[in-house]
Amino acid sequence: MDEIIEILSGIHPEIDYETEDALIDKRIFDSFDIVTLVGELTDNYDIEIGPEELIPENFNSAAGIYALVTRLMEE
Amino acid sequence: MSFVSFSFAFFVAAAVLLYYIVPAKHRYIVLLVFSYIYYVAACGKYVIYILVTTAVSYAASMAMEHFREDTEKLLKNGELLNDRARKKEIKARLKGRLKLIMILCLCVDIGILAVLKYSEFVFANINRLRLDLFGNTDFIGFGNLVIPLGISFYTFQTAGYIIDLYYMRYRAEKNPLKFALFVSFFPQIIQGPISRFNELSVTLFNGNRLKADNIRRGLCMILFGVGKKLIIADRLSAFIGRSVASYEVLNGEYMLLTLFLYSMQLYADFSGGINITIGVARLFGVEITENFNRPFFSKSVAEYWRRWHITLGTWFRDYIFYPISISKRLMKTGKRLSGVNEFFGKRFSLYTATIIVWTATGFWHGPEWRYIVWGLLNGIIMCVSAELEPLYEKINRRIGWSDTSVLHKMFSVFRTFWIMSLLRTFDLSVRGLGQAAGIFKKIFTEFGMIHSATLEEMGLPKDELMVAMAGVAVLFVISMLQRKKSIYDRLMGSKEVYRWIVCAASLTFIVIYGYYGPGYDAADFIYMQF
Numbered sequence: 001m002d003e004i005i006e007i008l009s010g011i012h013p014e015i016d017y018e019t020e021d022a023l024i025d026k027r028i029f030d031s032f033d034i035v036t037l038v039g040e041l042t043d044n045y046d047i048e049i050g051p052e053e054l055i056p057e058n059f060n061s062a063a064g065i066y067a068l069v070t071r072l073m074e075e
Numbered sequence: 076m077s078f079v080s081f082s083f084a085f086f087v088a089a090a091v092l093l094y095y096i097v098p099a100k101h102r103y104i105v106l107l108v109f110s111y112i113y114y115v116a117a118c119g120k121y122v123i124y125i126l127v128t129t130a131v132s133y134a135a136s137m138a139m140e141h142f143r144e145d146t147e148k149l150l151k152n153g154e155l156l157n158d159r160a161r162k163k164e165i166k167a168r169l170k171g172r173l174k175l176i177m178i179l180c181l182c183v184d185i186g187i188l189a190v191l192k193y194s195e196f197v198f199a200n201i202n203r204l205r206l207d208l209f210g211n212t213d214f215i216g217f218g219n220l221v222i223p224l225g226i227s228f229y230t231f232q233t234a235g236y237i238i239d240l241y242y243m244r245y246r247a248e249k250n251p252l253k254f255a256l257f258v259s260f261f262p263q264i265i266q267g268p269i270s271r272f273n274e275l276s277v278t279l280f281n282g283n284r285l286k287a288d289n290i291r292r293g294l295c296m297i298l299f300g301v302g303k304k305l306i307i308a309d310r311l312s313a314f315i316g317r318s319v320a321s322y323e324v325l326n327g328e329y330m331l332l333t334l335f336l337y338s339m340q341l342y343a344d345f346s347g348g349i350n351i352t353i354g355v356a357r358l359f360g361v362e363i364t365e366n367f368n369r370p371f372f373s374k375s376v377a378e379y380w381r382r383w384h385i386t387l388g389t390w391f392r393d394y395i396f397y398p399i400s401i402s403k404r405l406m407k408t409g410k411r412l413s414g415v416n417e418f419f420g421k422r423f424s425l426y427t428a429t430i431i432v433w434t435a436t437g438f439w440h441g442p443e444w445r446y447i448v449w450g451l452l453n454g455i456i457m458c459v460s461a462e463l464e465p466l467y468e469k470i471n472r473r474i475g476w477s478d479t480s481v482l483h484k485m486f487s488v489f490r491t492f493w494i495m496s497l498l499r500t501f502d503l504s505v506r507g508l509g510q511a512a513g514i515f516k517k518i519f520t521e522f523g524m525i526h527s528a529t530l531e532e533m534g535l536p537k538d539e540l541m542v543a544m545a546g547v548a549v550l551f552v553i554s555m556l557q558r559k560k561s562i563y564d565r566l567m568g569s570k571e572v573y574r575w576i577v578c579a580a581s582l583t584f585i586v587i588y589g590y591y592g593p594g595y596d597a598a599d600f601i602y603m604q605f
Contacts, residue, residue, distance in 0.1 A: 035401060042401075
């Protein structure tokens, strides 16, 4: 989880990722940020993130992103 | 049957009456029948294209659903409970099948759109090349094909549904009539919005009960939309057409005024049409996604495109931009390039996808080079803006502008408005890129004063301009009011007497200042042509 927060902080350092749970809904992350984040996640965790995973539920919070990464690593 | 005509009003009234008379479970059939009556009245025999798209997409969706159900049954099999490798194999096989069906279906759906809308452009360019290179005057092509009403909108809506089924975001609609209604729902067939099945279907097939709030809101939205169209958009239409047609003899200041007024006209026309669409749907209790969110208050071009024609933007984002930008091939190429140049490699997939998406968006607007250039410029501006962001922040810090500073916001809004207005030169230049270049040259080299006599000659007397500007001022005030709460929510939450006063005043202004009546044809909605 800490690693995920570190990656997220590299994109938007001003956000408190421990509490923020609407990164997409509040438009804190735009499509450019999402693509940058996906690039970082695929590099760091050796996973493949398909377009079908790019839904707000998976990217609204650090916890959601962590759950997505964990699931894809298990698959 | 124009949205702003008495025949359309009677058509909608008849549909609403029948909708609420028929038993709830059959109400969607009333909408389907009226949708096809509307479509046949507008397109006649060319209804065949929407029928083919509907039939092919329905068959594809059923095949996808069949394979999905089969796979789910297989995966529930107890023997596979601990066999992860086998499960993975079964899922991969399903994905492969869904992908094949999706591709075949999109080839037909997008193929129809491509042939009807773009073949003439492609052949014209091939013929020109053959003439220039080989002197060949033996022209090839399909001839002039008729582009049926709303084809770009219903094709994209259906394609989105098929792609979502491939992503397994929801289940396929098994009732063919309900699916046909999703493709052809008449209020949105002309100019969108491009709805998502999981959002629209919630209220489209329900057989909604008659609710006073829906009727009140619907009528209010329609009134607002008709007002925008007849008081502002149609009033400015003649002047803008004449001004652009005679740009050679006009100075830059007239071109700037034209671009400003065109921004107002386009917004009033398109958002007015969408107000009517959402309002008419609301009369049946059907809720359609909003397509605008105060776009002229955007502080950047990227933000503008998140607020203008929202459903087209999210369509391109979800179905083109994301799949391209995070594709394995582009990501790998980006990584390889990072070894040579880290700056370029890191941005490669992002900016490649941006340029592709914006070129496609330009092409979606029309099969002409001016739209392609317009799209490309939008994409380039977004990439450059993203790179300039740190520089902007540095400058802002130096001059003491914070993100919350009113002056900073006003400057950003002003800058974005004029970037978008200048880009609309391509939209207006019906004679092609040469005309656009000519208009830009006028704007940046020849400048003087605006004379009311010239405006009058061009079809925009002072009093007409004042009425249009008063309408724009009303839109501005409403936009300000909408910052925190929708104007309709405000109105519906107010006392009955206020509602009546606002509606009566709106109707009075439309009757007095609207462009309509004998000898006058309401101009077509601009987005109908797309």
